[in-house]
Amino acid sequence: MSDRTGKDGTAEDGTADSTASAAADAEPTDPDDVELFTHRAPPASTATATTEPADAPARTRADPAGPAAAIGNWFQCRMAMVRPETVLWVALGVTALTIFGSYLMKRPCLGPSYNEFGNSANFSLRYQKLCYSDIQQLWTGRGIREHTFPYLTGHYLPGERGGQLVGGAIEYPVVTGVFMWLAGLAASTDSEYLRISMLLLLPFGLLTAGLLARLAGWRALIFAAAPALVLYGLYNWDFLATACVAGAVLAWARQRPGLAAGLLGLGTAIKIYPGFFVLPLLLERLAARDYRGATRVTAAAGGAWLAVNLPILLKNPGGWWATYEFQANREADLTTNSIWYWGLPKITTSQLNHLTPVLIGLAWLVALIIGWWRSREPAGYPWIAVSAAMLCAFLLFNKVHSPQYTLWVLPFFVLLRVRWGWWVAYLAADLTLYIGLFRWYYDITLGGDQGVAKQAAIVGVWGKAVLLGLLYVLFLCSQLAFSPDSSTAAAESESESGGPADHEYTTSGASSSTPPAGSSAPAARTTSSSG
Secondary structure, eight states, X not given: OOTTBOTTSSBTTSOSOTHHHHXXXXXXXXXXXOBTTOOOOOOGGGGGSOOOOTTOOOOOTXXXXXXXXXXXXXXXXXXXXXXXXXXXXXXXXXXXXXHHXXXXXXXXXXXXXXXXTOOBGGGGGTTTTXXXXXXXXXXXXXXXXXXXXXXXXXXXXXOGGGOEEETTOOSXXXXXXXXXXXXXXXXXXXXXXXXXXXXXXXXXXXHHHHHHHHHHGGGGHHHHTOHHHHHHTTTSXXXXXXXXXXXXXHHHHTTOHHHHHHHHHHHHTTSSGGGGGHHHHHHHHHHTTOHHHHHHHHXXXXXXXXXXXXXXXXXXXXXXXXXXXXXXXXXXXXXXXXXXXXXXXXXXXXXXXXXHHHHHHHHHHHHHHHHHHHTTSTTOOOHHHHHHHHHHHHHHHSSXXXXXXXXXXXXXXXXXXXXXXXXXXXXXXXXXXXXXXXXXXXXXXXXXXXXXXXXXXXXXXXXXXXXXXXXXXXXXXXXXXXXXXXXXXXXXXXXXXXXOOOSOBOTTSSBXXXXXXXXXXXXXXXXXXXX
């Protein structure tokens, strides 16, 4: 309502109703300008703006208030009325289905006949049936079958094609290596190992979806219903890291940056990428002039990472360092899905190890600077948007781009407002790469190297590269898809009343009376609680 309108709804200057001014100030709703799973209740003023003169001209298809907008508003209102608990259970159910779908996709590679090492004969069909997974592949060669505790006796052995890991060394950070070892204790075949890993990974996949639903409501289905969960749910151990990232965002939304940083530090001991987000989180606290919070962020992130890594590092420095030495010496070959292999095939590993850090560092610097410039906005420093951009830059320029890294990007489609077309385009390119890559590997086993599959793999690699570059810019300019204070408001209301608050539900599925992200006062984010 206009600032000049009195409490009784009439204009203070005595002019006619506020309907005309509200309609004039209203921003047209373009049915095509729809953000993915973003549902907003129509403004209250529209309830009084439906009456028209009898001689008003008929609406045309170009009229933004036509049937499409009416259907969209009705759908938004219906979604806004759904209780958060319902949204949560739907997200969890869909996630469970997609992860089970991932198991069904890997099943053709399992059993029933095994060799003396417990390897399934059907794993030879991994390229033909598109059922490959790192989990089944690494049953042998990393000490999992022998139940060797990782890192303590392992080391890196230099050699051709990047060398190899021996004696229980693992190419992943400490928490992932220990998780791999733990899952293998009760397994005697690669099939059993995959099934046990599924049971152990399922809670972390559900936790990721549940945390995203708590943050952004229905938008969590962007993650839960993504085809990528079917492709990669049981491809590797990435759910461990996505759960840490989602938990860190929720902790920050509840004004506990120390806890958020601790979860990111723990995530760095799982997969390295959550550590990228500590610096934007630190700058978010500095931009808010919360220097105590900034100190807590640094200490929590470093402390969590060190607490997990220090015992292994002290026991066997060579076994701990073998993880990073192996990655540093890995070549950009056809298994890396890298732009460097396809764009500059003659570039050496040494040259890449000098070039890629520079390009990634420059892209990160630009993102951090733009984030600092955006910190003048009411919402403060956009650390989630900056983190998403930094991740895109890393995936674009790094010499290795494993297929399951798509799971790293998906949560940011939930947390940031982007149009649904970007989500579809990225997943379409990813699916093209996945099918093309493994079918091309199958062609190679048959003695061929050319064909539709190879072309699809090339299209997938370059398609994802282009989209990552565009998403770098898009994420950097995006607003949050949830209100950071909504989680806190809901939690405080429930703690005071002893149960769920009895007030309206926001369109994100979380109960809140706070304004959308980007419209709150800066003072609301300048201090943090003891977390």
